[in-house]
Amino acid sequence: MADGESVERCDLVTLVADSVGSVVVTEVIWEPYRLVDPGGQVVACVSGFLGELQASGRTAATQRSYALDLLRWFRFLWAIGVPWDQATRGEARDFSRWLALVDKPRRAGVVRRPVGVANPVTGKRSPGGRYAVSTLAHSETVLRGFYAFHLEAGTGPIINPFPLVRERAGGRAHAHHNPMEPFGKERSGRYRPRLAQRVPRRIPDERFNQIFALLRSDRDRALVAFWVSTGARAAELLGARGGDVDPGQQLITVVRKGSRAVQQLPACADAFVWLRLYQCALGRSVPAGADDPLWWTSRGTPRPLTYHAARAMFRRANEALGANWSLHDLRHTAAYRMARDPRLPLCDVQWVLGHAHLSTTQLYLTPAPSEVITEVLAHHQRRQAGEALVDGARPTAADAGRPGGGYRAESLAALFDRPAS
Structure with a gap:
């Protein structure tokens, strides 16, 4: 055919x-x-x-x-x-x-929210x-x-319906490769769309404090504190067992996604304090052995806490704030905090996050869009102040706090078609 x-x-x-x-x-x-x-x-x-x-x-x-x-x-x-x-x-x-x-x-019964x-x-x-x-x-x-x-x-069609990209006729692989640049992927699917590289988004410190204050239990506070201090993925931390916690060394052991490697991760002291408060509140019906799950549900018959239940917990705190951050954004937040510490080598951050390549960790050196916007606006204000000094008109404190984000009066007058005051 x-x-x-x-x-x-x-x-x-x-x-x-x-x-x-x-x-x-x-x-x-x-x-x-x-x-x-x-x-x-x-x-x-x-x-x-x-x-x-x-x-x-x-x-x-x-x-x-x-x-x-x-x-x-x-x-x-x-x-x-x-x-x-x-x-x-x-x-x-x-x-x-x-x-x-x-x-x-659309699934029946799901609340429809504005898309995009x-x-x-x-x-x-x-x-x-x-x-x-x-x-x-x-x-x-x-x-x-x-x-x-x-x-x-030998159980399917003799030709793969989803082929790789067409090879150059008579061309050599990486014929025009710059030796100073890393090698890219040689082949990709013909019907595979191009993916734009997304800059990870972190939760600002003041917003994180607000979300943390909205958490309802010590278990939730312990979970969020571990996520934001270890950089572990949500499922990695939820899979921890009772024997994986070492409060004396401030370490928690997780099984890495993909590689399945067992790795100890350092966490902040507050996370272990919240964990201990949570464990003291658990009833005797909850198993607390070294091989038993570390995280349990808080309603009805105790069951191991699943990813979907943990995501619903964090979504409730987000909705109270009017935000839509995800559990994975906690990992991004931890990575940004560690990568921005000048005393913490980037290779150490790579090890904590479990990245196979340092180039992936380097993404967290990219400034957040809000930080860039603030710095560029400050640059424009400094430029405007310099031009005013050259013209002999020294800017005043009223100019810095005037409405319009620093727009000149004559610019606003031209925009709204009214005489400048």
């Missing part, structure tokens, strides 16, 4: 992909997640791929993420009536276009109505790996 045939057959304008099939969680450790079709049958080709991920050391959370990306692809295939093992690059191209332009489905609007407190935009570029890139990577797995096993 030629690529052009699928383009003519698939009408993206009228295509509607129903929310059929699902990713279900199981109690089987060998298969924590399954993808089921509209009839409730397990999709065997996806189960084989998820088993390969588990054998490669991928966590259950990673398997769930991959299964959700595959669910979108299968819903598209079910809508156009093409079996997964007969998909061509035409269907892959159509899917990439469709996923980039279609609106995200900047928060007045944080400056962060709320999620848009369409899939983010990072989601598109992750989806392309997952689907290319899924078909590469079946291509190697």
